[in-house]
Amino acid sequence: MRLTAPPRERTGRRDTEGMAVASFVLGLVGLVVLNLVLGPVAIALALTALRRGTPRRFRAVLGLVLGVADLVVLAALLAVHGGTAWTAFG
Template identity: 65%
Template sequence: MDHATLTTHTGRSSHTAPSSHTAHPPHPTGSAPSRSAPTRGSDPRADADGMAVASFVLGLIGLLLFNLVFGPCAIVLAGLALARGTGRRGRALLGLTLGVADLVVLAVLVTVNDAVFWHFGG
C-alpha cells in the first residue's frame, strides 16, 4: 500500500491514510469556477435550438412592436438555426414565417397609414 508521509514542525514523521487522489491547486481567483459558465466546446445543436426559440419569440413580439427590428432578427436567427441543424425545426420555421409576417405588417402599415406603428381608433 502506498502511504503519504508528513513531517511535522518538530521533525517527527507521521503516517496518514492511503492517498487515493492528488490535491488540486486552488483556483487563481480564490473561488471555485462556476459550473454553469459556458465552455468553448459547447454543443452547437443546443445553440441552434436556442436560436430557433429566440427566432420564434422575436417574430411573435415583432408583430406588435418594432417590426423593422425584430422581423429581420427573427429571419436571421431562424436561418442560422436551420443551417446548424436544430432539433426544433418547426419552431425555427415558425420564427422565419413570423419574421416575414413582421415585414409584411410593416409594409401594410406604411402603405395604409403612412406610419411605422400601430394606431387604433380615429
Template identity: 60%
Template sequence: MNTTAHPVRPAASTRDADGMAVASFLLGLPGLLVLNVVLGPAAVLLALTALARGTRRRGRAVLGLVLGVGDLLLMAGLTVAGHGVLWSFG
C-alpha cells in the first residue's frame, strides 16, 4: 500500500475560473483609459463567469467586476458629456 501524499491539484474548472478572474482584472484596468467600450463588457463577463464557477481568486474577480462596471460608467459619462465616441470617418 502506497502512503505517499499526492499534491492536491485544483479541478480544471477552478483553474479556468482563476484565470478568468485574473483576466477580468487585467482587462478592466486598462479599460479605464482606452477601449472601454470593448474591455469593460469583457471584464464584466469574465468576472461574473469566474464567480459563478467558484474561483479561488474571488477578490480579483470582484475587482475586475468593479473595474468593468467603472469602464462602462466612464464611457456613458463621457458620451453624455459629449467627449466620448469621437469616431469620424471622412
C-alpha cells in the first residue's frame, strides 16, 4: 500500500512565468516606493526567470530594466536631496 502521492513531473515553466510577471510588477511599483528593496528583488527574479528560459521573456527583460531604473531613481534621490524622501515642497 502506497501512502504518498506519486512524484509529479516538474517543468518549472509555470514558475518562470510567475517570476517574470513578479519582476515586472515589483520593478514598476519600486519606481514609486521602496526602491532599495524592490529594485534588487525585481532584478534577481528577472535574471532567474531568464536563466531558466521563461516563455515571458519580454516581461522578464522589462522587470530587469525597471529594477535597474529603481536603483537609478534611488541614486538620483540621494544625490539631489541627500535622502530617499519624496517631497513636493522642498
